[in-house]
Amino acid sequence: MLIVLSPAKRLDFTEADPALPASERRFREDTASLARTARGRTVAELRGLMSLSDDLARLNRARFQAFDTESADGVQAAFAFAGDVYEGLKARELDATSLEWSQDRLRILSGLYGLLRPLDRIQPYRLEMGTRLKTRRGASLYDFWGDRISKCLNLDAEGHDDPTLVNLASQEYFGAVDARALKLPVVTPHFREEKDGESRIISFFAKKARGGMARFAIDERIDRAEDLKGFDRDGYRFDKAASTDADWIFIRSGNS
Secondary structure, rough: EEEEEEOOOEEEEOEEEEEEEEEEEOOHHHHHHHHHHHHHHHHHHHHHOOOOOOOHHHHHHHHHOOOOOOOOEEEEEEHHHHHHHHHHOOOOOOOHHHHHHHHHEEEEEEEOEEEEEOOEEEOOOOOOOOOOOOOOOEEOOEEEEEEEEHHHHHHHOOOOOOOEEEOOOOOOHHOOOOOOOOOOEEEEEEEEEEEOEEOOOHHHHHHHEEEHHHHHHHHHOOOOOHHHHHHHHHHOOOOOOOOOOEEEEEEEEOOO
């Protein structure tokens, strides 16, 4: 089983205690190519591409100007993000054994890095997967990554007893996984809040629950996707009647 997450816009680049050494990133040449392309964009162009404020556009242009593809600086990916998903994951609380287990089973999709393992070291950046950054491969990052991410996931699943891909990423990011090239079955958990007999998705809670399910898998050493139906943290329960083989619904009460 492999689990995929989205990255986060908020970053936490305070160095974590490196319980395990950093791993060697994949897609190094692709990342370098994207960084060179982004480095050539003006503040105004970056602001328009990613709908940023002036301050954020200037910050991210400075990051791309300073980006060094050969540098060993940075923070391991599991610790580098600080959004709602990563509040649920709580990666900085994981011990070395749990991080090593995660390294084989947890993946983070990235507009700049393609596909990250938890211990891959990264530099500060912002390049959302939906960005229409024109490169020699096409008009968007989806065009740029093509089938590369799917082929890497196929390879990463080799040797797993259950090759299922558990999609805990956003639609924007999972769109970078080319369905035609992917050879793995996919299940997508959805997290809903129930009130007065009706349920709906509330983004903040759903994002946190995605990270919480990844943490549940790590803590319980879950190797088969089917066992994730036992996820019961923070009041969630699996709703068999509302679920299908590909879309799993988890519901809880009293949070909306």
